[in-house]
Amino acid sequence: MPFRLLLLATGAFVIGTELFVIAGILPDVASGLGVNVPLAGQLVTIFGLAYAIGAPALASLAGRVPRRRLLSFSMYAFAFSNALAALAPNYGWMLAIRVLAALSASLFLPNASALAAVLVTPEKRGSALGLVYAGLSVATVLGVPLGTAVAGAWGWRWVFGGIAVMSLVVATGFRFLLPEMSGVSPISLRKRLALLGRSGVIQVLATTILVLTGAFAVYGYLSPLLFRSIGADRRTIEIFLWEYGMAGVFGSWLGGRAADRWGSGRTLPVVLVLVGSALAALSVPDRSPILIAAIFFVWGAAGGAFTPIQQHRLLALIPDAGPPALALNSSATYLGMTFAGLVGGGTVALGAIQYLGLTGAAFAAIAFVLSFARSRMSRSPT
Numbered sequence: 001m002p003f004r005l006l007l008l009a010t011g012a013f014v015i016g017t018e019l020f021v022i023a024g025i026l027p028d029v030a031s032g033l034g035v036n037v038p039l040a041g042q043l044v045t046i047f048g049l050a051y052a053i054g055a056p057a058l059a060s061l062a063g064r065v066p067r068r069r070l071l072s073f074s075m076y077a078f079a080f081s082n083a084l085a086a087l088a089p090n091y092g093w094m095l096a097i098r099v100l101a102a103l104s105a106s107l108f109l110p111n112a113s114a115l116a117a118v119l120v121t122p123e124k125r126g127s128a129l130g131l132v133y134a135g136l137s138v139a140t141v142l143g144v145p146l147g148t149a150v151a152g153a154w155g156w157r158w159v160f161g162g163i164a165v166m167s168l169v170v171a172t173g174f175r176f177l178l179p180e181m182s183g184v185s186p187i188s189l190r191k192r193l194a195l196l197g198r199s200g201v202i203q204v205l206a207t208t209i210l211v212l213t214g215a216f217a218v219y220g221y222l223s224p225l226l227f228r229s230i231g232a233d234r235r236t237i238e239i240f241l242w243e244y245g246m247a248g249v250f251g252s253w254l255g256g257r258a259a260d261r262w263g264s265g266r267t268l269p270v271v272l273v274l275v276g277s278a279l280a281a282l283s284v285p286d287r288s289p290i291l292i293a294a295i296f297f298v299w300g301a302a303g304g305a306f307t308p309i310q311q312h313r314l315l316a317l318i319p320d321a322g323p324p325a326l327a328l329n330s331s332a333t334y335l336g337m338t339f340a341g342l343v344g345g346g347t348v349a350l351g352a353i354q355y356l357g358l359t360g361a362a363f364a365a366i367a368f369v370l371s372f373a374r375s376r377m378s379r380s381p382t
Contacts, residue, residue: 002131004119004178005116005119005120005128005131005132006131007173007174007177007178008071008112008115008116008132008135009131009132009134009135009138010135010170010173011071011075011108011112011135011170011174012109012112012132012134012135012136012139013135013136013138013139013142013143014075014078014139014143014163014166014167014170015078015105015108015109015136015139016135016136016137016138016139016143017139017142017143017144017147017163017166018078018082018101018105018160018163019047019105019136019139020136020139020143020144020219020241021139021143021144021147021148021159021163022043022044022220024144024145024147024148024151024222024223024234024237024238024241025147025148025151025156025159026040026041026220026221026223026224027040027223027224028151028155028156029043029094029156032155032156032157033088033090033091033094034090034091035091037221037224037348038345038346038348038349039091039345040091041220041221041341041344041345041348042095042341042345043094043095043098044216044220044337044340044341045337045338045340045341045342045345046095046098046099046102046338046341047098047099047101047102047334047337048102048216048334048335048336048337048338048339048340048341049102049334049335049338050098050099050102050103050106050334051102051103051105051106051330051331051333051334051337052331052332052333052334052335052338053331054102054103054106054107055106055107055109055110055327055328055330055331055334056324056327056328056331058103058106058107059107059110059111059324059327067111067115067178068174068175068178070107070111071108071111071112071115071174071178072171072172072174072175072178073107073171074104074105074107074108074111075104075108075167075168075170075171075174076167076168076171077100077103077104077107078101078104078105078108078167078171079163079164079165079167079168079171080100080104080164081097081098081100081101081104082101082160082161082163082164082167083160083161083164084097084100085097085098085101085157085160085164086157086158086159086160086161086164087157102334106330106331106334109330110326110327110329110330112132113132113311113326113330114326114327116128116131116132117311117315117326123260124260127253127256127257127260128256130252130253130254130255130256130257130259130305130308131252131253131256134248134249134252134253134304136248136252136307137245137247137248137249137251137252137300137304138245138249139245141242141245141246141248141249142245144238144241144242144245145238145239145241145242145245147159147162147163148234148237148238148241149238150162152234195318195324195325195328196328198317198318199317200313200317201314201317201318201325201328203370203371204310204313204314204317204329205328205329205332206332206367206370207268207272207310207367207370207371208310208329208332208333208336209332209333209335209336209339210336210363210364210366210367210370211272211275211306211336211363211364211367212332212333212334212335212336212337212340213336213337213339213340213343213363214275214276214279214340214343214359214360214361214362214363214364214367215275215279215299215303215336215340215360215363215364216336216337216340216341216344217339217340217341217343217344217347217356217359217360217363218279218282218344218356218357218359218360219340220340220341220344220345221344221345221347221348221353221356222237222240222241223237224348224353225282225353225356226240226292228353228354229282229292229354230288230289230292236289240292240293240296243293243296243297243300244296244297244299244300245300246300247296247297247298247299247300247301247304248300248301248303248304249304250301250304251300251301251302251303251304251305251306252304252305252307252308254301254304254305255267255271255304255305255306255307255308255309256305256308256309256312258305258309259308259309259312259313260312264309264310264312264313264316265313267305267309268306268309268310268313268371269368269371269372271302271305271306271309272302272306272364272367272368272371273368274298274299274301274302275299275302275303275306275364276361276364276365276368277298277361278295278296278298278299278302279299279357279358279360279361279364280357280358280360280361281295281357282295282356282357282360283354283355283356283357283358283361284357307333310329311326311329314326314328314329343359343363344356344359347359
């Protein structure tokens with residue numbers, strides 16, 4: 001059983017590498033495509049928007065497809081999109097390619113999470129989800145620093161080419177190593193959207209959108225932010241991203257275990273306070289590298305714990321419709337990233353990059369209030 005979960009986590013690692021490496025190579029991509037940094041940051045925005053729309057729609061269309069075939073196909077499509085990204089002639093083409101990459105990822109992550117949830121007993125569900133999403137955190141530990149190093153040595157196009165190769169390897173691994181599991185009866189898009197009417201679902205998804213908006217508004221512009229605050233060079237940024245990823249791996253594991261033991265409703269407020277505090281601290285003037293390192297550890301650990309806790313909450317609210325529930329949460333995640341691109345890009349364009357941390361913390365604070373209100377109304381640990 002753990003081997004199957006590790007296979008799924010590997011796929012999440014590859015997708016996470018492509019998603020997060022943008023933060024480390026954004027100035028290179030902007031220069032290579034002949035645009036400014038805020039405009040290049042909208043590559044994250046278009047990815048998030050396409051993912052948010054694609055996740056529920058594709059989940060409805062692909063419901064009956066056997067899981068191994070579906071996961072393999074999604075990774076082959078992701079490989080193709082990244083190969084195209086490595087050859088993108090201009091910014092317009094790159095935007096279109098990011099849409100294809102997002103649709104491929106939206107087909108993989110919700111189905112991988114749903115499969116992980118049914119491969120284990122209910123009391124281990126949080127841990128299984130945490131393990132799969134730890135793959136995203138490992139991407140920031142290994143994939144992002146490696147990607148920034150490759151971009152510095154050979155150029156940013158080689159980063160996307162390398163991700164394409166990794167995606168091919170993973171897709172082939174799924175095809176031959178992942179046991180076949182039949183698809184499920186498809187749920188129409190209308191019925192999926194009807195799940196929004198279930199008690200508490202809107203609040204959970206709104207919390208996801210808010211937290212991801214605040215966090216990625218900051219994360220997407222880390223390179224210029226750290227250069228402005230402490231004059232960080234590429235190597236220093238790689239170290240901070242590596243630390244962030246290491247903390248995220250730990251947080252993903254801890255968040256899943258904590259949700260299993262104490263309930264997601266009790267653990268989520270703690271995570272939101274930690275995320276908000278870390279983001280706010282990034283706007284404190286006269287920061288030292290040591291303080292930045294401490295901030296990145298807290299932010300990474302709390303951020304890593306957030307996703308499995310949210311998934312645990314949704315599965316508790318909608319136990320009879322796990323896959324579509326997780327697809328909705330994935331849509332909320334990437335809708336948050338879409339807003340993050342607009343919020344972060346707008347802040348940078350206005351010349352207020354030093355306030356990015358406070359901006360992100362404000363979104364986390366709103367999420368905390370919303371979550372607190374929900375827990376007070378339900379009086380339930382879920």
